[in-house]
Every structure is written in C-alpha cells, then in structure tokens.
Amino acid sequence: MPTYMTPGIYIEEVATGAKRIMPVGTSTAAFLGEAPYADAYLNEPVAINNPSQFIRKFTKQDSPGTDLARAVMGFFANGGSRCYVLNVGSGNPIAGDPRRREGIAALETVDEAKIIAAPGYADPLSYEAIITHCEKMGDRFAILDAPAEVDDIDLLKKVCTSGSLSDGEQSGEKSGLRARETVSAAYYFPWIEAPDPFDPKKIVRTPPSGHVAGIYARTDARRGVHKAPANEVVRGALDLVYKVTREEQGELNRAGVNCIRFFPDAGIRVWGARTLAGESSEWRYINVRRLFNMIEESIDAGTRWVVFEPNDARSWKTIERNVRAFLTTVWRDGALKGDSPEKAFFVKCDEETNPPDVIDAGRLVTEIGIAPVKPAEFIIFRIGQWIGGAGTEEAAAGGGQTESEGG
Template sequence: MPNYLSPGVYVEEVSSGVKPIAGVGTSVGAFIGLTEKGTVGKATLVTNWSQYVSEFGGFIPSAYLSYAVYNFFAEGGTSCYVVRVAPEDAKTATYTVKDNSEDAVDLFEISARSKGAWGNRISFEIGRASNSTGTPEDLRFKLVVKYKESFDDEYTGDTEGEIVEIFDGLLMINIEEKINEVSSFVKVKVLRDLTSLEEMERVPVFNDSEEESAINLRNGADGRSAVKDYLNTETGIHAFDVIDEINIMAAPDVADLDGGRDIIIEMLNYCKQRGDCFFVADPPHGLTPSAVKEFKEGIGQFLGTNPLNSSYGALYYPWVFVNDPLTGKKKLVPPSGAVIGTYAYVDSTRGVHKAPAGTSDGYLDTAVGIERIITKGEQEILNPIGINVIRALPEGICIWGARTLSSDAEWQYINIRRLMMYIEESIDKGSQWVVFEPNDPSLWGKVKRNLSAFLTRVWRDGALYGSTQEEAFFIKVDEENNPPATRDVGQLIIEVGVAPVKPAEFVIIRVSQKTLAK
C-alpha cells in the first residue's frame, strides 16, 4: 500500500484479476526421416517448401520425407519441424587442401556441412585475394565455393543451376571463423598448429588458373545400411523434446522399413508421454485390406508384435499417387504428409474440433490416384478397428475415416482427442500465473472466471455440445474439492468437465410412404 504524504489526486493502476487464457496452436507439423542433406538429429523449423529445399535438399527417389513435407505445404500446412536421420554408413564429402611448399603438407580440410552424396556436387577454387599485391609477403587468398542444385545424371541428367559463395581476404588464422558460421554448403578445419609464425604464413595451392579447373569434394555417400536412429535418445525422435510447438507428427520412411512397426509403436508412446502431439502412421505399401487389418492388430504375418492401440495416433490406408516433381510421372507415396497438411488446413478454417475427413474437409488436393480401390464392404471391416480409409469418390480422393487407433470408445475419434489436447495444453499454459498465489476463495474465483471465459469461447466456436454453457462444460474449484488437508500440502484442485461434439459418422435418413387420409 503506497504512502500518501501530501494532499492531491492519486491515480493507481490495479489488476482486474482476470488473466485471459489464449488457445495454443494445433497445426505445427513434425517430420522425421531421410533427406538429401542437412544436419542429422536436429529439429529445424521450416515454413515453406523453398526453405526446406535450402536446408534439406530436394526429392530423393528412394525416400519419402521430402514428398511428405511437399504435400504438407500443398494441402495447407504452414509450418513444421524436420529432423533428419541417416544410415550409419553415410559419409561426408571432403577434400584436403595442401600448401604451396615443396613438401606439400596438408593445410586444411574442406567438407560438406552434412553427410550425403549431395556434397559431391560441391566444388571450390582457391586463388589470390581480390586486392592482393601479388607479392610473396601477401598471404591473403580467396575461396570460391560452387554448388550444383540439380541432381546428377543418376537421377535426371540435369546439371544446370549453380550457387556461388565467395570468401575473400582469407588467412590461415581466420579461415574457420570466416567460413564455418557463414557458408551454407561447406565447413573448414585447419590441420596445422597455428601457434608458430611459420605455420600461420603457409598459403594453399591456387587452382583458379585456366590450366586447373575447380575441384570437387569427394567420397560423400548417402549410405545403404538400415537406419537405426529413429529412436535415438538424442538424434532421433527425441530431438523434438526441446520443441514445444509441435502437434502432429509423421515418419513416412518408416512404413517400408524392417522393424518399422516397432518404431511406430514407440512413436505412439512418445506422443502419449508428451501429451501434446498426435502421430499419423503409414502402413507398408502393397497390403490388402485383410493384411492391413493384421498390421493394425498384430496378427497373421505380423504375429508376435503388439497391437497398434493408442488414442494419440491414427492409421491411414492405402498409399496415394502424386505427381512427382522430380520425374513428372506418378509416384506412390505414404499418405501421412498430405493427411497432416489436411489436419492443419481444417484446424485453420474450421477448428481442431472438426474431424479432418469428408468430401470437403477431407479432400486431398495433391493425390491423383490411390494404390488400391477400397469398397464399402471392405471399409466396413477396417473402420470399426480404427483404420481410416482413403476413398476414390465421385467428388475426388478423400479421407473417409476419422478414428484413432484406440480401442477405448471414449477416445475413438481423432477430433475428440485433439480437441482435448488443445484444451488441456491451453489451460496448462494459461494457468501458470496461479502457482504460488494465496490458496483462498479469492483465487478460486479468479481461476473459475478465467477458465469459464476460455471454455465459453471454445463452446461458441462449436467445439462443445449444448445449447447453454451449463450443458457444454462445468468448472468446480471450491471448499469441497479443496479442503484444509489439500491446501496444507500446497495443492489447488480444479475440476473441469467438457462435452465435446462428436462427428456425424453415420448419417441415417429414414424415408417412408405417407398415406393420405380419405
């Protein structure tokens, strides 16, 4: 309480005690898998396709992650985080530069910024600095790095497109500092001990003359061994641990991987442990309806593995055809990328409470075909066990299912699970101010007002069922659920109940004849 020592008018600013709860985001994607290039085991934010290509490269014929991210943005996604995994035998392209002395000692190593055959498309030239005096005493030199954007003849035969980086005025003592934190393509490692003046004054061999063309980095390789890093505690899925914003996750390259089903189970568990993320799984390609049922239930050819049973994930079948920007032909890909993009689009246009399915909200713009036509009778077998079928309908190729992988009827719908995740996380983040406040009826009233205001907005958006607030939700925080024994141990118990709107999955129209009275 301020002290007032002289007569006058005093204006004070006081808090209303109401701290509005803002809804959290629900449509940030998370992708993990094989890419052409990029740092391994680091979650990187990507907000458009061009940014993805700059960071991770283009399409790889033998991998699906790039196609998934491309379809994600094409279907309406706006931002995602990407983690690159790589085979153990993947190698970084390098070249060792020697000095111009008679001994030709190793001076420094130039290497691509990440593993993969992409680094073999990097070349470099070394020459005198632009403003060099040309005297032996002038030790400055210039490094020109060139990168061919297109794939080599193995893929398209196109070798056009080149990006150039120029680093001028270099010395042995500053080459790492000037290049490593600046270049998008290469890193430099000095191989000499620069504590002596003699070593600092060494100069690399120049190769910018007409007689000697640019030198390519060498021995970069994508690797052929099985990828085991998906579940690595640091470089695999746990690279997302430090990213709080992600909501929808996919790993499209896992679908056809040996042991991929076990990885899917671990990723479902990961999302459950986080409590704020939903995993969209892909089955292996080429499965019949009965085989994909076995895949989900862990029976038949998949006997000996656990069933896919989680409310924090969904399974979509079959795979879809897309137009391949790499070849111009149709390519069969896992559906998860397009599905997650549809999630994001529906979240922004209708809300997280709307099931991402149907002829409108489930329409897949990027799909030009499906691997297998699924009949209504086949879907009657798959839908009840939580396999969401992608159908070819007169309206187009559409998602025709909205169920989670859970066997619990309470959590069988995707939009219910994701709505509850949204409400829980929003309340969690919006109620942090309550911690350490005096635990008394005054606080209880403030908390109830804050939660009521937030849930009223959710109800008015159409996410909660009921014609009144009382029917849509309740909030209980009073003496009954916060007796002295509870307050004595520093706890504040808040009970919240909501009535989410469930999707009209089965529309039944009863038609009968009307008999006219005489």
C-alpha cells in the first residue's frame, strides 16, 4: 500500500485478474532416423524451417537419400513449416542400442515438438520406443509407419506385444505388424511411391509418416487441430505400394489402421482418422486426442501463475473465468459441440471442489468438462422412390432405399 503525503491526484495501475490463456502450437514435428550424412548432429535435435536448411545441415555432396530425408521433404511439401530432426545414425531398431535411446531422451528437452515420427522404422521395438516417449510426455502424438512390404494384410490387425520380445516377435512373425493399443499414436498403411528428393528422376518407396505429418500441420493451419487430418491429398505421392480395396479397409479401419487410398477422380488421399486406442474407445479419433492435448497444455501453461497463490474464492473465480474465456474461444473456432458455450463445456472451481481437507493438502481443484466435435466418418444417404406431390410421411413409407458411405 503506497503512502500519500502531498494532496493531489495519484494514478495507480491495478491487475484486473484477467490472465489470458493462449492455445499452444500443435504442428511442429520431430523426425528420428538416419540422415544422409550419418554423423551429422548425432543424437542432437536440430530445428529445421525449410528443405534447404535440412540439406545444408544433414547432407554432403552425393549423399544418398534416406527414409528420414524423404520424410522431412514430404513434411514440407504437404504444408509443414517447422520440424526438429534427430539423426540417430545407422543401425536397426531405434531402441536397439543405448546411443539411440539417448537420442529419444534428448527429444524430451524440445517442448515445441507435438508430432513424433520415426520414418521407415516399422518394428515392435521402434514402435514401443516412440509410443512410450509420447505417453511419458503427455502432449505428443506419434505417427507410425507400417512395414514397407506386407504379404498378408491380416497381420496388420494383430496387436504387437510390449516389453521383452523374441527374435521372431521383433520381426513381426509372432506378434503381428501393428503397434500395441494406445491413445497416443496413429498407424498408416501402405507406403507411397514418390520421387527421390536427391534424384527426382528416381521413384522410390517412401514411408508415409513424413507426408502425413505435413498433412497434420496443413490441417491445423487451415481448419484447426479439431479437424480430422483425413480426406486430404498426399502431395508428392505418385503411386501406392499396395492398393487397399474398400472391403479390406473396412476390416483395417476397425483395427485402427489408417489407409492411404487412391481414387481415380480425387488422387491419393489419407482415408482414415483413427488412433490405436481401439474401436470402442472414446479416444478413437486422432483429432479428439490432439485437441485435448492442446487444451490441456494450454491450460497448464496459462494458469501457472496460480501456483502458491492464496487458495481462496478470489483465486477460484479468476481460474474459472480465465478457463471459461479460453474454452469459449475454442468453441467459437468450431472445436466443441453445441450452439452455445453452456452446451459445449463446463468449468467448476468453488468451495465444493475445494473443501477444507483439499485446501489443507495444498491442492486447488478445478473440474472441466468438454464436448469435442467428432468426424463424420460414415456418410449415409437414405434414398427411396417418391410419389411426386405426396407428403413427407407417404414418401418415407414408399420404395426401397440405398446407403452411400464415405469417410
């Protein structure tokens, strides 16, 4: 409290209590793999903002193309604007030796990265390493590649076991070709065929994760993280290693395998938007999981000022007001259900959520409920014959009907 001695006018600036919560970024990717110059920045995450920067830092003259290089180029070609590259050197599974585990651990220091991929690494150990990293960090999502060649696509529906794996399991012979169930990853099949960025005249098989990560970034920028990154053209893809049929995708989609399909009138598109959480999970859609990741981290960062503040009604009301304002903005962006904020979310922080025993334990509890929008995965048109001029009820009662499905 200032001391006033001389009569006069005094102006004081006071805090209004409004501390805006800003949405965190969601489109920065991190790619792990073997760089064309295998010794460049080994196990060191390097920020890359354009293809030329990647070439300067991770290639030498006459460097051969690698899955990592093709993925990074595919990321930028499909709308990505910033990524981190972690060169793990040459070798087998990412988790196969201690140096590679050190490389993955180094990503923990890169708070900006929200999309994680290891282009071309399609073995249970690598899957497990990437998934475990994303689950540990809590704000990241993994894009996993299927193997380059799949003789029996039924194996894609089998879930790999985690933990200790035998030699046969590591190769996928016993445990299938898919990663374990998780809410923190999506799985894509098949690989694409695209020009080699280091020799455009050469068409090579390319893991789709880099291109898909670019599509995530492109969708985030154009529509928002709440929009499913699907029904999007894969830029740079000339063909597919395997042509998935409509019937095959029906089974794969239920198993959480996102297919990349070719349509004669629409080109090569990502045609799936599911996580590996399982068909019955409330987290089965990629955009729902990533939306919650964004909201949770944004609230975390935007309310850090509350730590060690008095645990009283004034703090409760300030938190409630700030979170409500943030979620109202998210609702206005189209990410939440309902025609009003009251139908889209609720925020509760009062004496009911913070009774004396909770306060004595040093805790301040806020309850938040969110109703996310979910993608229209199956589009159904019911069509029947109609007797011209008849009422709606008569028309609905007459004729057969057909259904058309899309996703």
